[in-house]
Every structure is written in structure tokens, then in C-alpha cells.
Amino acid sequence: MLHKEIGHGTKEFLRTIWYPAVGNFNHLYAEWEVRDYGNRYRYLDLAYMPGEAKGCIEIHGYQSHARDIEAWRFRDLCKKQAYLALADWLFLPVAYLSIEEEPEVIKQMALSFVGKFVSMSTNHSLSWIEAEALRFARGIIRPFRSEELSLHLNRSNRQTRRILDKLVVMNVLIVQNGQQRYRTYHVVNHNR
Numbered sequence: 375m376l377h378k379e380i381g382h383g384t385k386e387f388l389r390t391i392w393y394p395a396v397g398n399f400n401h402l403y404a405e406w407e408v409r410d411y412g413n414r415y416r417y418l419d420l421a422y423m424p425g426e427a428k429g430c431i432e433i434h435g436y437q438s439h440a441r442d443i444e445a446w447r448f449r450d451l452c453k454k455q456a457y458l459a460l461a462d463w464l465f466l467p468v469a470y471l472s473i474e475e476e477p478e479v480i481k482q483m484a485l486s487f488v489g490k491f492v493s494m495s496t497n498h499s500l501s502w503i504e505a506e507a508l509r510f511a512r513g514i515i516r517p518f519r520s521e522e523l524s525l526h527l528n529r530s531n532r533q534t535r536r537i538l539d540k541l542v543v544m545n546v547l548i549v550q551n552g553q554q555r556y557r558t559y560h561v562v563n564h565n566r
Contacts, residue, residue: 380404383433383470384419387480391473395481396488397516400424400560410457418458424512424561427491429464433473464490489513500544503527507537508546508561517550517558 384404393399406421422429458465466487472480491512500508510526511518524534538559541547550558 381419381433383435383473386470386473387431387433387468390477391480391484395484410454411460412457416454416457422487422491424491428462429466429487429491430458431466431468431487433468433470435470504537504541507541511547511559511561517560519558
């Protein structure tokens with residue numbers, strides 16, 4: 375991700391904010407192309423798309439987005455944000471100056487942004503405990519062991535493994551390292 379040809383502000387956000395806070399680049403795509411309602415192509419600095427969700431992170435430099443911006447460009451940026459909101463994108467604008475001057479605040483914002491997707495509703499065909507297991511999987515962000523979920527659900531390892539097996543069959547979780555005795559699991563990404 376950091377070796378792609380992306381803007382300096384986006385690279386700094388990924389290097390100093392996202393990766394230290396989140397720990398991975400899962401579900402994150404740089405320079406993601408979308409079509410707006412005006413039938414124009416727009417490029418998002420970063421698209422965050424776990425499951426069916428859509429999140430957009432835009433890095434705004436002071437010079438290019440505030441101080442030296444022309445009226446037509448300002449209107450176009452407002453339209454871009456409006457189109458994204460109308461297309462159900464969750465929008466997170468980040469000032470480049472904040473990346474440099476208040477990284478801890480922006481790290482917390484990044485985690486809160488991810489948290490919005492973790493708390494999204496789950497498949498209605500799931501039981502409450504399966505839905506809670508899926509919420510746990512989305513929230514932990516990294517592969518997890520059945521023992522971790524067992525503690526969270528306050529269930530036996532045997533009950534937890536049955537829940538995990540069902541979620542794997544439903545194609546919402548995937549086994550990360552199935553050949554080892556202690557398996558880990560993570561959320562399936564249906565976007566790619």
C-alpha cells in the first residue's frame with residue numbers, strides 16, 4: 375500500500391496514523407474510483423470497504439483545499455462530498471496539518487471510523503450469539519482464535535467452535551490457518 379503512487383498526504387496518513395492505530399491495511403483501497411450522480415468519475419484518497427460498507431477518507435492539504443482554492447474547485451469539492459453522502463458513503467475528511475501536529479487525535483478518529491463499521495447491523499438470519507460473534511470479528515480487526523471469542527461470548531470452546539463453523543459455512547468468516555492445530559479466523563471481504 376505504501377509503495378503505490380499515491381499523494382504524500384495519503385502516504386503520511388497510512389504510515390503515521392492508520393497502520394499504527396489499526397495495524398493492517400485490510401479493506402483499504404487507495405485512489406478508489408467511483409461514479410457520482412453527475413456521471414463523472416471521482417477518485418477517493420482512500421476507500422475503506424469491509425463487507426458491504428463504504429467509507430471514504432480524504433486527506434486535505436491547507437494550500438490545495440483552503441488557502442489557495444478557487445471558487446469552482448471549492449464548489450466541486452462540496453459536490454463530491456454531497457454525492458458520496460447521497461450514495462451512502464461514510465465520509466472522513468482529515469487535515470494534513472492534523473496528521474503532523476496532532477497525530478494521536480487523528481489515530482483516535484481513525485479507530486472511531488473503523489468502529490462505525492464494526493457496529494453496523496449484521497445479517498438478519500443470524501442468531502443473536504452468531505451476530506455478536508460477527509461483531510466481535512469485525513471489531514478485533516486482526517485474525518483471532520476461538521478461545522478469544524469464547525471468552526467474549528462467555529461460552530465453552532466447543533459451543534464457540536460450532537458458532538465459528540456455521541459462520542465459515544455461511545461465508546462471513548474464513549479460517550486463516552486451517553492446517554495448524556490452533557486455527558485463527560477473520561471476516562470475509564466480498565469486495566475483491
